[in-house]
Amino acid sequence: MKIAVIGTGYVGLVTGVSLSEIGHHVVCIDINKDKVAKMQKGISPIYEPGLSELMTKNINAQRLNFTSDHREGLQQAEVIYIAVGTPENKDGSAELSFVIQAAENIVDCIEQDVIVVTKSTVPVGTNEMIKGIIDAHLSSDLKVDVVSNPEFLKEGSAIHDSFHGDRIVIGADSEHAFNVIEKINQPFNVPIFKTDIKSAEMIKYASNAFLATKISFINEISNICELLGANIENVSTGMGLDQRIGSQFLKAGIGYGGSCFPKDTKALIQIAGNVAYEFELLKGVVNVNKKQQGIIIRKLNDCIPDISGKKIAVLGLAFKPNTDDLRESASILVTEELIKQGAEVVAYDPIAMDNAKSTLNPLVQYADSIAEAIENSDAALILTDWDEIKNVELTVFNKMKTPLVIDGRNCFLVKDMETHGIEYRSIGRPVAAKQIEVTPI
Ligand SMILES: NC(=O)c1ccc[n+]([C@@H]2O[C@H](COP(=O)([O-])OP(=O)(O)OC[C@H]3O[C@@H](n4cnc5c(N)ncnc54)[C@H](O)[C@@H]3O)[C@@H](O)[C@H]2O)c1
Ligand SMILES: O=c1ccn([C@@H]2O[C@H](COP(=O)(O)OP(=O)(O)O[C@H]3O[C@H](CO)[C@@H](O)[C@H](O)[C@H]3O)[C@@H](O)[C@H]2O)c(=O)[nH]1
Missing domain, CATH: 3.40.50.720 (NAD(P)-binding Rossmann-like Domain)
Structure with missing residues (x-):
């Protein structure tokens, strides 16, 4: 399958490298020319165990290319992944200008029917918006399907997570799109969960918010332990032995950081707020994290x-x-x-x-x-x-x-x-x- 990936941050690069590793022909596109020049030489712009080796291997096998020219990257593609950033706006909502730009790049460059797959973490309804932008501007009678395929990798174990993840979520509204994206992902041998587009978009935010909730919860318990003379390590271990709770993400510390939990928890509060729902629990999680830092x-x-x-x-x-x-x-x-x-x-x-x-x-x-x-x-x-x-x-x-x-x-x-x-x-x-x-x- 000929695949293009727009954006080569953590997610775009790891997606491109992993898809090439399972045999697809992948072109990764980024507007940052310096980054592209590095990646063309097999140099990873990020530190991620195992990434450089797989990059070099697949570049040498001529399955993986990098370009800053959208036309060159998108022209031949049968499937296009959007993996651009969705950073935080001042009010905590997700900034979608990079996603909109990527949708416009697609309209400008495609010459055949394509499936557009959104890997970026985007608010519920964004894939509908992407389809709207593309359909409104597509001059010819080309057909474009849109699929939500959120990414669950963790930094530091991104390559491992791609090949040993717990699930791949595919949100689509056409049999054709389901079939193509399922087939692309089958070699990963990871369980595939197929659902509607809006639910797929929500699964990503809900998963991150739930994990952040676990962390803020255990941090609150740790503060109470200090006051009462209990030991949080023993408490976490004892709690985690209950399979309904699970031992992961129960490590107390200085709060969660990173490129996802802080922004995605705030974005989900906004997403709920946009439909007049006050997500009280998640507001507490964010406040506890601020205090813990x-x-x-x-x-x-x-x-x-x-x-x-x-x-x-x-x-x-x-x-x-x-x-x-x-x-x-x-x-x-x-x-x-x-x-x-x-x-x-x-x-x-x-x-x-x-x-x-x-x-x-x-x-x-x-x-x-x-x-x-x-x-x-x-x-x-x-x-x-x-x-x-x-x-x-x-x-x-x-x-x-x-x-x-x-x-x-x-x-x-x-x-x-x-x-x-x-x-x-x-x-x-x-x-x-x-x-x-x-x-x-
Ligand atoms: N970082 C993670 O661990 C992680 C994990 C899962 C999901 N996500 C989500 O994936 C998305 C990407 O995250 P990231 O950390 O990889 O992003 P990033 O901001 O590090 O990288 C985005 C890249 O996209 C490029 N870009 C922006 N607009 C472009 C365009 N129109 N054409 C080509 N390139 C363009 C930028 O130059 C940049 O290199 C976000 O929505 C994020 O929430 C991130
Ligand atoms: O028990 C724990 C686990 C994590 N953390 C902290 O939480 C933050 C996030 O850690 P982690 O989730 O391991 O890293 P990320 O790379 O940010 O991955 C999260 O964010 C990604 C982006 O959305 C998702 O794809 C992943 O599934 C999700 O785990 C870090 O500051 C950790 O120190 C704790 O304090 N205690």
């Missing part, structure tokens, strides 16, 4: 009320491990607040430092290792649970001026930190070493 600073200030002139090490900057993505990462808020309070901030991340340098406050300094970042520091804050951080020799903290570790990801055992004489604050667990009163949030 500040917990690290509150814990730090409980230990050191005045951090002005103090050296504070920040370990982990990406919004989660195995990605170089800083979108909506707690590191943005935390470093900003540290600098506002007059601290000297030295940061380290195994992979995300290049992106950090163009995202974080320019006053943030960068170290080449954990040891260098914490050397002579007054406190170390852990924001991302990278393996490199979780597996560090605890003796490294002896390099600090005062060994105080505030861990937003529960990377270490409290008793191990105690044994090493490290004052340790984590999430929803008893404190180690000196007993300092922690202000409840």
